[in-house]
Amino acid sequence: MSETVNNSLEKIAKGSTIILIGTMVSLLLGFIGRLILIRFTTQYDFGIYCLALTLVSILTTISTMGLGEGSTRYIAYLKGKSKNKLIPNAIISSIVITLSSSALIFIIAFFFSDFIATNIFHSSELSNIINIFLITIPFTAFSGIIISIFRSFDQFTIKVYFNDIMKPIIHIIFLGIVVFFARSLSGMASAYLMSIIIPSIIISIYFLKKHKLFGVEDFQFIDKSMIKELLTFSIPLLAVSIILTLMSWTDTLMLGYFKTAKDVGIYNSAVPLANLLTIIIGSLSFVYVPVMSQLYGKNQIRELGRSYVVSTKWCFIGTLPLFFILFVFPDFILNLFFGPRYISASIVLQILSLEFIINSYFGLNYYTLMTVGKSKFLMNCSLVGAVMNILLNIILIPIWGVAGAAIASTLSFVFIEILMSIKLYTILKIHPFTTTYLKLTILSIILISIFSTINDHTVASFWTFLVISFTFMLTFVLSLLFAHILDDEDVIITSLIKKKLGFNFFR
Template sequence: MADQARELSALLSSAAIVMVGGIVGSAAQLAERVVIGRLLSPDAYGEVSVGLALLTVSVTVALAGCTQGVSRFIPRYDATEDRRGVWISGLLVAMPLSFAIATGMFHFAESIASHLFETAEAVTFVRLLAVALPFVAAFRIAVAGIRGYENTVYRTIARDLLDPGLRIGLIAALLLAGVGIVAAGIAYLLAAVITLLVAHYFLARLMPLVGEFRTHVPELLRFSAPLVVSTVVSILLTRTDTLMLGYFRTSYEVGMYDAAYPLAGGLLVVLSAFGFLYLPIASRLDAEGERDAVDDIYATTTKWVYVVTFPAFLLLVVFPEDVIALVFGPDYAEAARVLPLLAVGFFLSAAAGRDRETLSALGATTWIAIGNATALVLNIAVNLVLIPQYGFVGASIASVTSLVTLHLIICGFLAAKYGITPFSPSASRCYVSLPVVLLPLGVAASSVVTISLVTLVPFLVVAGLASLVIVAVAGGLEANDIVVLDLLEDTTGIDVPVVRRWIPERKTEAGEIGDSKSPN
């Protein structure tokens, strides 16, 4: 039990660091979209969104699932030669693929532009993204290596702060100079080059990058092969809507959809914070035969992702018009039509917790591929039916349908095969009580409250405190939650004995009641 609490404490401490960086990183990514949206027309913003979706899909294919493989295998080896070899193995797989895809994108840029874009600038834009692709792929492999060493600080600086920060600064400067949509291509290329160098500098501080090595390409490919499908499909689930909208409808509708989409996607920030150390910790626990500990950590982190994310979900569902106007301006008012729907899909994804990483840690990557492939087929089918007639509203319906299907499959297999589930009587009370109590109150408040720069933070603070009270009163707290409270008290230096009274006492292995949760 002490070991399990220690692992959970390490995970939560990491999550706190990554969450800060993740919030800043997500804010920077959103700011990037806002800068583009406000400095360009909705149509031009839609063009940029299609291009970035194309880059994301291409990078994911080039990585061939190796990022998770690198993060998983590095902590399983003790020798530096093996760990260095894992990183090199990732590069040996990803770099040839990235150069091949980049060459294809560059050569067929005119054809791609004619099918997905509406402006002549698109050809140059696509070619810039093609040149950036190998640099982005190598950067991701370096971050995967850092993740394998369970170092949250380096990852946060490189991926969440430096990379988006460089992009937003470059994009803003170039757009103000009148460069147009090509500004995004230039910014992504320059940012990728710089962050690639910085990430490898950080990785070199964790292990010497030059020296003897033992490659593990076969092991990496055996693990990553099912992930090639699952990770590509996973990204396609988030980008197919944008690409199909670009093909079937106008860039204006793409712009509306991609104004709502990143706002709803922000609901995954807390989930992402838990994810950085989750895979290597869960992998190590499984290798040591501590599967019950994996179950407990998965359940505890999932519940707190749900609780911490709920206030933001409430904001997007109840005040969509206010949020869109505040962030993107009146030109994007139509995006409020789909923001609540997309928020539901992303919130349910967050509420499923790190289900895919849990299966990866257990080595059951085939089922991740099955879940992702099923969801993608459904996504494409629904998009084909709904986008031609209903445009970006149909794309939103397809997105939510596929996300829910994906997590039903993954969570169902985790429960059936391994008995791992985020549900318990206490957690279930938490999951039910928050929407039952706060959604009606939020709807009632929307008639008298308007979300603005002045009211945004107070609303989230009040909703957050109300969420904690509701969970406590409903009996949603469990013994493992003491670790969360300990971290909060250690971080802030503030004791909260009142909250301790709501947390059940943990029994030791001998059956005695531990005194770590005494309310006094």
């Protein structure tokens, strides 16, 4: 293995570990916040909350103009090309675009919020919650672009401190205050608002103190040509972000249209649990994009391809144990977190878990295509998937309700994964499906089938859950060793795990 691949994998492994820890902390704190919301609101109010947050999330994505990923990739690519003199202009231009677009989106959306609430979703209560959430748009967009700038310089801990830890802690604190004094839905929404504003102000102050780190001296300088270049590169990524966000929330919106707010609440109790399966790929991608962008800038395609293959394998390995828990024990998990009212979402949790494990199985194809500049293809690919998702929702929701929405989402995203993998192989001749990866695939299917059958023939209890889960994890790890699933190049990842655990488990 070349020294370049070795260094790249080591950087990805170390950086991803930091992000993974931060993500896990964020998810834990986020679950506490969502648990408070669910426990102290009705299913109807929780559905209203989710609808409003969905709409504002889509608008926030639009306001970033694709620069969340675009600026990271572009700045890292400039570093790889040794064009450091252009980096300060790229930073300033990214900030100017983000602030301008987010302010414009906020004004337009605020003007139409009443119309959206009453004429589309037929809920006057929704209007007030939307207006509260709309205030978060410029703050979320600005803090996001600052984190992206730090990310392009391998400053990954900034996201952990400000976004993964500070934000959910503030949310929980203000939720607690609302629950103690007045359990109103507007109060819950205001708690979320404060969790966005306070970290945004703090990270802005921090950035102003650290701006010389990036070679930025004059914040008044605006390079019009750089703005044009950034927009040309990022607008296709904006389209992808909008489409993927719409796809992520299409199920919620269409359930709200075809069914009831109660159905929306039931569906969204399963969504955050299934989203846990994205923590590994999310952690890897946060570090993967700037590292691979620099390799591409240096035209080191072979090294890029090998890093992709190894990263994808570990993405799947890291995700599989959690998939097993969610897929085999959906009733237990939903009851544990949200109570017996939400056990009806079990089938949704199983279907969405399949969606996300398949996403992990195909790995980092999306981020690799973005790294090599195929943003237009990603846009077209996502558009096809979005249309497919809408059509499937129209067909399946009236028939199967929340389960139909989950099936529509899963089929659409799997279709996109297949298209991206085909494109990646076509242009770079790389794919993750090595002999060892196929052995891992067969092994995983066999083990899950066996332990799922065992669970079906046992009495459901907390101890049954613990014993079966632990036995599966142990069997899976031992199988990786004795079936020779791990290649020589996996030593970087396993060495990092060994250091974290404190013993040579993988020798």
